[in-house]
Amino acid sequence: MLTIGALANIKHILQKEHFNNNDEKVLSVCTVTKTLKKKKPSYLCIASTPGPHSVISISQLKQYERDGEYKRKRNWALDELKFVDGKSESSETHEFDVMLDKLYKWYAISLHERQNFLVVLHKQVQKHLKGQKIEFRSIPNAWLQDKSPEKTVGKIAEQAAENSDDDNDYEDTQALTDKEISDLTSLVSECDFAIKDAELFIDKLGKKLHELDGANIQSVLTSEQQVKSLMDQIEKAINEAEKFETRLDSYDEILGHVRETMEKMGGKNQMIEIVNNNNIKLMNELNKVITQLDLPYAHQVALSEPDLKTQAGREAAIAAGKSLQNAMNADIDPPLLRLTAVQDQRKRFEKWKAKFSLTISRYMNNLFIHLGNDMAENVPPTVDLTLQKHSAVHKELAGYTELMHWTKAMDRKTYDGLAKVYTSSLNKIYERDIRNFFSQARIMITSKFRGSREDLNTSGAKAKQSANVPYGMLGVNKELWSHGVEPSEREKFDAILEKVLAELEPVALAEQTFCIQFFQLDVLSPTTKNTQTTLDALEKEQDRTEADNITFPQKRIDRQINEEVRKMMMALFGCLEPELNSFIQSFEKLDSFYSLYVLVRLTQHVMSAQDTHSFLSMTFASALVHVKRSFDRFMQQQLQSIRDSKVPKRSKCGILPYVENFEEFAMTAEEIFKKSDRRTDIDKWYIQLVNTIFEYIPIHSGEHQKTPSQVIKMENYHHMYSLLAQIKVPALEPLKKEAKVRYNDALKAYVIKYFGRPLEKLNLFFEGVQQKVSQGVKETEISYQMAYSKQELRKVINQYPAREVKKGLENLYKKVEKHLCEEENLLQVVWHAMQEEFIAQYNFLEERIQKCYAGAMITLEFTIHDILTFFSDIARSH
Incomplete structure (x- = not known):
């Protein structure tokens, strides 16, 4: 392990040989090796440039064996530092990691060098990188504080390095004083012989040193008394400090008692404030509950003995019912519901509700039955084709709308019963009116036919005797058709059909509008506690469907509302759809072309409906489905009649039946579908019919025994070309061109065959x-x-x-x-x-x-x- 002196020596060498060239000063040096790798050590250095804007850098230097020089292996700027990990807060850890351009793992040879390096690095970061957050992990907090005693290690090392520097520049040397110069001159003058005799000079210097040591010892002995006096003064000061500290402890104890007392007083005041706030909240809550559950006496009387016959009595009953509904649906905290007074009041509410609901049920039940019987007896005679309206009934019942809404919200069983009584009472009236209305429409249509109504009923039997072929079949000669109707009669049927549909619309829509308002069918469920539960369940279901990426918003509720409306309208107008279908089918049997008229008219009414989900629109749409099937069936019969057609047995074949009949069919269809929304339907069948005609003309042309097939094809294709050019249907333009090509081919073939070569x-x-x-x-x-x-x-x-x-x-x-x-x-x-x-x-x-x-x-x-x-x-x- 390197000593502080050795560290200072290395630092001095690196400063002299390397950093002086770059005008940098070494702040800290740490001898390191790579963790877990036994390699020659290198030196981590922190250096700074002089001046007010110092540049701090971190360098890794290594001494090479070839020339013994220290060379810089890596160099980083201080702002490249990301974090420093000391690996452990223990001061005995040699390892540490530094994140620069990458993560470097080093092992410090000396603990003091590691400590000094990390402390100096942290100090430079704090000084020069204040705006950046650089994390120092697992490093003792004492090292990173300004008063840390370990930071003195750096200073000691620096002083040792300065003292050991034998080759310092002249800036580091100190000039001799005058006294030192005179003493040195006197010493040298006394020893002139030193040049001649060095040993004598050394002996004299030793004696001088011995004398000085003795003088120093004597000086120390003479100052012992002064030292003792100083120690006595220090001891007295320590005693006084102890006394002062004891007094401070007593003061601190007194202040502690005062603090406890104040805390207790503050707690009592806080508890008093809490109690007061709770009392105020309790009072407010009780006042709120009393207000919500209070039912005025006048409303109590109106609920017990309601007068529903007069307008004033109904208004009082409606107001009392709303007040009772608000009181019963009041938003009260569940704990307060357990109060005896609240429970008793709610029991009174239930009694008033049951009595009021029973009164409404009896009165409205009798009113519905009375109105139904009254309408059944008073049937005004009608001359024109009109459907009786019942706006008077709706006007009379409008005053009871709020009572029905209250019944739906508060007593669903009573509401459902009243709805059934209403639909059953008026269903008989509407069924009678609708049947009479359609019967009158049949009479008006059949009265315009050739002959009487009895002729209409027996026309089918006569047709079976003459020919069992429906009227208008393309593949059959006209002579074999059953009895049909004139175009003027068809137009009359179309006008009466339009009148029938136009009369049905206002009656059905008026009744639907009244039912929605009177029975509150546009609300899924009224605002009651049960309703809220239902809505909450719907919201939960909506949340689940949204989590499954399924769209649930208003459509589901609207669909359920429409279903409720249609259900009530079906109970009122149950016979409408069967009567309408029977009316249409009875005339389709007489003349299949009627299906074309009905298809166009019904489509107009379905497409022009403002409310496509209304009962009448759905009824018309259902009838339209049946009519469309009849229309398609009629067209399929036309196709089959072309396939089954027989060639005429006359001497000249001439125009085939389906080619000849197609002209009348096309003219009739064009008159019906002119400017109609169902144009695409007839165009589709046009194409199929013409293609089938083109397909079977060559087949049937070879069946005639006298007329050449080329002549039959030529004449029929020419006839089809002329007809398609006349009716000018855009969808048939390509087939018109094809007909011309087929006609020219047949003409050429006939000329070639029969003209030959004269x-x-x-x-x-x-x-x-x-x-x-x-x-x-x-x-x-x-x-x-x-x-x-x-x-x-x-x-x-x-x-x-x-x-x-x-x-x-x-x-x-x-x-x-x-x-x-x-x-x-x-x-x-x-x-x-x-x-x-x-x-x-x-x-x-x-x-x-x-x-x-x-x-x-x-x-x-x-x-x-x-x-x-x-x-x-x-x-x-x-």
Whole structure:
């Protein structure tokens, strides 16, 4: 272990050999090695630069064996320091950690060096890094205090280093005084022989030193008396200090008794204040309870003997009921509820509540029954199609709304019973009105039909006798349809249907609005203790669902409220939906096109409803589902009728039934769905129907025995193209283009097949010519071939004089006229197409003659002008 002197010596060497070059001063040195590693020690140094703005640095130096010099291995600025860990608060610990650019673990060779290094490091941190928090862990607190005795170690080491410095600069030396100079001169003058005889000089100096030691001892002995006197004075001072300390102890004891007394007095005052505050709070709480549970005498009388017949009596009863409700729902602390007076008062409240609730129940029960009977007897006669409104009943019951709200909050059993009596009383009235209303609507519709109502009922039987095919089936001839209705009759049905739906809306909505207000259906549960419990449970459920990432807010409550409203409306209007469905289905059986009218009208009312969750909207929506199914079923029947269609057995097939009937169907549908929200539905079925028609035209065209399939396809595709162009449905534009393509293909196929090649032998002749050319014979040398000489060509041409060509064209015209039907008027179109084909063939033959027999003056006996004349004359003659 290094001594303080050795430490000072190392510090001096490092200062001289290394830090002086950088104008730095060493503040502390610690000899360290790496923890758990036996390596040559190095030196941790804390150094500072001079001047008012000193720069503190931490350096690690190491002495190398090659040249013995100390060199700086690492260097850090003080602000790079993060924390210092002393590993243990024991002063006997050699290890410590320092966090700089990384964590360094060192083992100090000397405990004094470690202590001094850590103390000096802490002092520099406190002095130069005041704004930064640098933690010093597991280091004795005494080391880190300003009055720590260990800090003197650094000073001792510094003094020892200064005393041992033999090579200090001239700034560290002290000048000799005059007396010292004279003494030294006298000594040297007495010893002039020292140069000649050194031993004699040393002996003389020893004698002088011995004399001085004796003088010093004598001086100490003479001052013994003074020392003794000083010690006596110090002893007296100690005695006086002890006496003063004893007196201070007595004073401290007296002050302790005074402090205890004052504390006791303060505690008593505090207890008195607490008692007073508690008494005040108790008084306030009792006053609050008394006020909350107090029920005025006038309200007690109104609750015991309520007068519900007069308006003043009802107002008094309503006020008394609200006061009783507030008193029974008062927010009182649970401990106070155990008071006998509170329990007795609450028992009185229960009696008043039971008596008041019973009175309300009897009165309202009789009132509901009376109003129901009165409405059943007084039925005003109606001429127009109107549904009776009951606003007078609602107006009469409006004065009892608050009483019903009180009953719902305070006596749910009575409330439920009254609600049942109300719905049962008015259900009979509404059922009677609705049945009569729909019966009147049926009469108004059937009175406009051809014949009487009895004809309507027997029309189905007659249709079965003539044909068992519903009206309007696309794939069946119109003659086989059962009896239908005229377009004007359908429009009349549509107007009456609109009237029916419009009359239902105000009645149902008025009753729903009244029920919501009168029975408080828009409140999940009134503000009672039971209600609060319910709401708390809902809030807990909401918290659970939110924790599960499920949305619960107002939607759940709104859904439950709507369910309560629909439940009461269903009890009142239970027959509405069946009657509406029966009304619609009865006319759908007569004419399937009615489903299209109903689909459009019901959709308008469902989409225009302000409250989509109202009972009437839900009823209309349910009926709309049935109507949509009927509509889809009707369209499926149309598709199946196309697939099952039979080709007409007449001589000319003409237009197929489903192609002919599609025009009436499309015109009717367009009139119904014009500017309707259900446009997409009919467009979807349009596409399916037209695609099916396109699919089955080629299939059925091959089934007719007399009319060529090309003619059937040509005429029907032409008819579909004309119809699609006429109705101008955007969704059918691609199919319109497809119909035109199919029509042109069929026309071309018919022309090619039945026009053929009128100049057949000439065509065969030039086919042989073409074969020779392909074998290598030049076109100019064809005439030298015996079979294709000029004479042979003239023979073939002579077989087609103009008279014979015209005769052949007349026969062809008669055949085309026999094939085509008159409805589509395509004869001239086909004849013109054949003319174009004949001219194309003529031009081909003329071109071949000019190429192969140029200069032979060979031509056909007729020209293009003759051909045009032939076709024109034949068309005019027929």
